Amino acid sequence: MNKLQTYLTEAGVPAELHAHALASLQSARKPALIRFWLGLTAPIVWLFIAALLPRKAEQLPRWLRWYDNNISINGDRSDWALIDGQHVRMPAPDEDVVHDDGQHVSYWPPYSPRSFLPRWNFNGIRNRCGWLAKKWAQPLESIAYRAGLPVLDGEWGNPDIGRQVMGIRVACAGGVWQLVRTSRLWGGTKTENYGFEVLNANTIDRFATCTWTAWSWKGPKK
Incomplete structure (x- = not known):
């Protein structure tokens, strides 16, 4: 057994x-386990990705998809909206916002969730290779x-x-x-x-x- x-x-x-x-x-x-071992490289890979991405980006290009996020590369704390009967997460703002419960939209306050440090923290440290988690x-x-x-x-x-x-x-x-x-x-x-x-x-x-x-x-x- x-x-x-x-x-x-x-x-x-x-x-x-x-x-x-x-x-x-x-x-x-x-x-x-594939996601786990690939995720070990994410903190280093995302140092380069976060430095080169335009601020308007929501996802990574296809050739970098394994390091993409299943929600958004800009975090998972933006507001929700009801569109055509479906709950849809709105794009993250270009500045840090504090919700009523005190939670910051940014994963590295007070920087914009679309800037280098919040993106690196969310994708390279906290939620590594999230796209693969959803794919599999x-x-x-x-x-x-x-x-x-x-x-x-x-x-x-x-x-x-x-x-x-x-x-x-x-x-x-x-x-x-x-x-x-x-x-x-x-x-x-x-x-x-x-x-x-x-x-x-x-x-x-x-x-x-x-x-x-x-x-x-x-x-x-x-």
Whole structure:
């Protein structure tokens, strides 16, 4: 029994679903790892991209698409608008704006989100190779949604896991699976995340991006 199957068993997923769950989870491994290793070069590559891009740019040219973003190279904090019944993210302004909740549009305030440092921070550090994440995602357009979130076919384990709550959570929607496990390590929290991010899908982003995180650690919450 491999590690993922052990986790499925511990979460209480019925044995007859294991084969389907494992096939879905493991299909995310190769694309997620390609994105991970390519993402390691993004901080360096984006030093050059951010220096050469015109301020009006929203996406990268096709030959640089692997380093592009699935939202916008200018960040994901601009306003939304309802156009023809669809929620559409508006282009980022050419100056930093502070929302009512105190959040800056820019990823390097007070500079314009279309300038060098915010673009490098968002694309080279925080959201690396986001275009690939969407390209290799599993579509969730045909499933039902409630309150903006996908209606799951099944969920097992502890839905409250997180930085303070240890355990395993398994979710499935539209035949697409995700497994998340948290455990204590060195006084902090180790997180494992496998499969496709069903739990992050919503009515705007109707897809589940691939993930294969065997090791992510955060220190004790202060």
